[in-house]
Amino acid sequence: MTPPTIAQNLRQIHERIVRAAAKAGRNPAEVTLIGVSKTHPPDSIREAYAAGLRHFGENRVQEWEGKRAQLADLSSKITSHLIGHLQSNKVIRAAKSFDILDSIGDFSLAQRLHRAVAENSPGTKLPVLLEVHIGGEESKSGVAQDDLTQLAERILEFASLDLQGLMCIPPFTEDPEGARPHFALLRSLCEKLATHLHHPLPRLSIGMSHDFEIAIEEGSTEVRVGTALFGARPPL
Numbered sequence: 092m093t094p095p096t097i098a099q100n101l102r103q104i105h106e107r108i109v110r111a112a113a114k115a116g117r118n119p120a121e122v123t124l125i126g127v128s129k130t131h132p133p134d135s136i137r138e139a140y141a142a143g144l145r146h147f148g149e150n151r152v153q154e155w156e157g158k159r160a161q162l163a164d165l166s167s168k169i170t171s172h173l174i175g176h177l178q179s180n181k182v183i184r185a186a187k188s189f190d191i192l193d194s195i196g197d198f199s200l201a202q203r204l205h206r207a208v209a210e211n212s213p214g215t216k217l218p219v220l221l222e223v224h225i226g227g228e229e230s231k232s233g234v235a236q237d238d239l240t241q242l243a244e245r246i247l248e249f250a251s252l253d254l255q256g257l258m259c260i261p262p263f264t265e266d267p268e269g270a271r272p273h274f275a276l277l278r279s280l281c282e283k284l285a286t287h288l289h290h291p292l293p294r295l296s297i298g299m300s301h302d303f304e305i306a307i308e309e310g311s312t313e314v315r316v317g318t319a320l321f322g323a324r325p326p327l
């Protein structure tokens with residue numbers, strides 16, 4: 092049997108998004124699909140683009156810089172998301188090569204980013220999401236829940252950053268239902284934070300291949316799907 096094509100996978104994922112949204116009484120157009128193309132070649136991104144996908148997620152600055160150079164004709168037509176840990180020495184390059192940074196988790200990184208954008212593209216605002224550490228020991232990345240409000244308040248003062256929402260990666264559980272309480276918690280943190288800040292936070296980035304339907308039921312506005320779309324990645 093030949094494996095399904097990216098276009099076939101994309102169609103199936105769209106159907107699943109539509110079903111999950113219907114189950115939750117939501118409009119599927121509220122859910123953006125981010126194709127997580129890390130480790131996959133530029134040609135896979137082209138294939139997904141040709142099939143209609145416009146948002147792509149990568150977790151390494153250097154890897155994306157290389158692919159982006161080969162996709163120059165698409166770069167104004169797609170939205171690229173940094174979804175992984177950002178090293179402080181790659182901040183300037185990340186600000187140049189990504190359209191949105193989905194995984195900001197500490198103040199000094201945000202500050203460096205703000206300065207980089209202010210210097211390289213004065214007058215513009217780079218959209219960012221804060222990654223929140225949810226669900227105990229296994230996941231180490233993201234800002235602690237107790238520190239979220241203060242970090243968000245300080246980021247709002249950076250004129251070069253546009254804080255748009257929250258993301259999290261809950262600990263993996265065999266049963267995707269295990270993620271539901273973590274997703275629900277992030278959503279409630281997001282709503283409370285927006286009220287507290289008097290600043291809209293419309294984006295909630297939750298849900299991966301394994302659990303995106305649960306995430307949509309819990310209010311996800313962007314799901315980050317890699318394996319279900321592009322196939323298995325080589326082991327790290």
Ligand SMILES: *Cc1c(COP(=O)(O)O)cnc(C)c1O
Pocket residue numbers: 127129150174175260299300301315316317318319
């Ligand atoms: C790799 C990755 C994904 C995609 O994971 P899949 O299980 O392959 O869908 C989503 N979000 C982040 C932050 C990732 O690093």
